[in-house]
Amino acid sequence: MLLLAVDTATPAVTVALHDGSSVLAAESQVDARRHGELLLPAVDRVLAEAGLKLEAVTDVVVGVGPGPYTGLRVGLVTALTFGSVLGVPVHGLSTLDGLAYASEAAGAIDGPFVVATDARRKEVYWARYADARTRLTDPAVDRPADIAGLVAGLPAVGAGALLYPDTFPDARGPEHQSAAALASLAAERLAAGQTLLPPVPLYLRRPDAQVPKNYKVVTPK
Structure with missing residues (x-):
């Protein structure tokens, strides 16, 4: 292999x-x-x-x-x-699973934690984990303040956690x-014989770049 x-x-x-x-x-x-x-x-x-x-x-x-x-x-x-x-x-x-797994090698966390990456627009992509190999929630995108209650008391890894210390006061590496x-x-x-995910992008929201509204289509005469 x-x-x-x-x-x-x-x-x-x-x-x-x-x-x-x-x-x-x-x-x-x-x-x-x-x-x-x-x-x-x-x-x-x-x-x-x-x-x-x-x-x-x-x-x-x-x-x-x-x-x-x-x-x-x-x-x-x-x-x-x-x-x-x-x-x-x-x-x-x-x-997010890759970052969670990397946290074990870094020896940063022992117990449940959160992974959060920067989603821009003042939001984070995030999920909760029981340990470095076990994700408890589906990946989601939210404003940090909106999930403060869901992640309270948990250490967090990833650049998204480091950006928002009010929501993730116990932010640690790895960052990327x-x-x-x-x-x-x-x-x-x-x-272990497990089936991995298909190579399909998980965007969770529309692209930042979009066609302007009221776009005028010009057709040849």
């Missing part, structure tokens, strides 16, 4: 290779405006670091969000393209998504 994992659902453009036992190489860059520019070169560098060719990949894993439309689709389209060209399966995983964690979680679940 050789898993190629990518995620662009957050400001982190992150890539990793996993051989089913451990992470062979990984890279992350945080830049919310350059997902499309940074992702493919990062894949090339990770493959080079591991001394492998793209043709050796047997599975592709992609973070399906939730995340903003523009960034999220870069990773998904890239993953689906690799899957089509290589003739290998493409698996989806929740970006890690494809290394995503790949490790995928390898663990695949080895």
Whole structure:
């Protein structure tokens, strides 16, 4: 097995290779405006670091969000393209689940917690977890003040938690998504015979960019 994992659902453009036992190489860059520019070169560098060719990949894993439309689709389209060209399966995983899993490696939390990423528009994407592998609620998007009662007393990880200390007073790292964690979680679940998510984006709301209302259609005479 050789898993190629990518995620662009957050400001982190992150890539990793996993051989089913451990992470062979990984890279992350945080830049919310350059997902499309940074992702493919990062894949090339990770493959080079591991001394492998793209043709050796047997599975592709992609973070399906939730995340903003523009960034999220870069990773998904890239993953689906690799899957089509290589003739290998493409698996989806929740970006929030990847962050939750990474929190265990960081040794940051022991017990129930929340993962929250920045959804912009003064909102967060979030979910509650019993532990690093067990999500208790479906991913949602809300204003932090509106969920204060639901997350009260719980530690939280992710950039969204760090942005809103009034709602998440016990915010901790990791701040950004890690494809290394995503790949490790995928390898663990695949080895256990679990079915992962389809590579379908989880947006939770409309894109920020929309066609203006009262748009005037001009037709040729």
